[in-house]
Amino acid sequence: MAEKYFVECDCGKRVRVALHEAGTDKACHSCDRRVRVPDSITLQESSGDPYPLLRPLEKISRTVQNQEPPFDGLCHHCEEVNAVYETPVQFNVLVKREMDHDGGIRPTITGGIKLEMAAATEFWEEHSFSLLLCTDCYHAFESDRSQSRFKKMIGKLSVAILLMALLIFVLLKDPLFAAVLTFCSLIGLFISAIFIVSNQKVEPYVIKWLSEIRWFSDAFTMEDEYTLTMGETHKIK
Incomplete structure (x- = not known):
């Protein structure tokens, strides 16, 4: 938050x-x-x-290193009991991009020309931390993660059904059955499209849960180019 x-x-x-x-x-x-x-x-x-x-991301890294709040062992969601599960998070941000050359049209030794793409060297900053959750909050988190995976599966299944409907219409010439399959697949595609458009880079449930960590929301809104990945949850040893 x-x-x-x-x-x-x-x-x-x-x-x-x-x-x-x-x-x-x-x-x-x-x-x-x-x-x-x-x-x-x-x-x-x-x-x-x-x-x-310090910048928000630097604050997160420093408190992780020193095991200070919010990384002192309390659940990030309820903040009432000690965490039992941790989910590793990798948040990499682009620090700067240096252009090696700007590309353009270059002459060749044979007298022709060739088109060169611009090339750049990127410098990234890596930040690793964990989402800490108690047992009850972990089950709620896993429920959100399962729903997200289900929505992805619906999108892929809808595309397969749509292709099947087209094949049935072309090969079997059964427009009624093909129309029913098409209608079902379009509903699935609509649900999937809403999910994809809502967040291009990161799934909504990820932002929802990571925003429980102090300074994460500020860090997330400050960065323009980043990669954010979450690993598999495991029990804290």
Whole structure:
């Protein structure tokens, strides 16, 4: 979940503010008085952030290394009991891309021309951590993962059914049966399309569960180019 920041008004009420509002004035929702929002470092420190100068992904890596919250063993979802299961996560982000050459049309020794594609060297930053879950939360996570796999299977099955319907129509010339199969496959394709369009890079259930980890939501929204993979869950030894 995203970080929450608050400043206290003279009336005694807390005013929720965003990090980008640091150094500005914001109206109290209770008394309408203007409240001064402190600088960004002070805001982060007031929320219990031990590393206000680090990027969100660097904060995750540092707390993993030091076994500090949110990687001190508590379940990331309920935050009430110790975790029993862990699911490894690999989050790689593109740091920079250096162009080796910009491609274009090049002359050849035979007097002709050839088209060269642009080439670049990419530098990636790797971050590894684990989603920690207690037994009850693990079962809920596995339920979401199973549903995601089922939706993928529906999409593949729908394509196969659609091809079968076309073959039946062409070979057996049975338009009624082919129409029924086509209708069923189109429903499956529609469900699959909604699933694919909703998130091109990462499956929705992955973002839902990883967002329970502090700083992950901020880190995820900051990165433009990344790869995110989750391994198989296993019991913590």
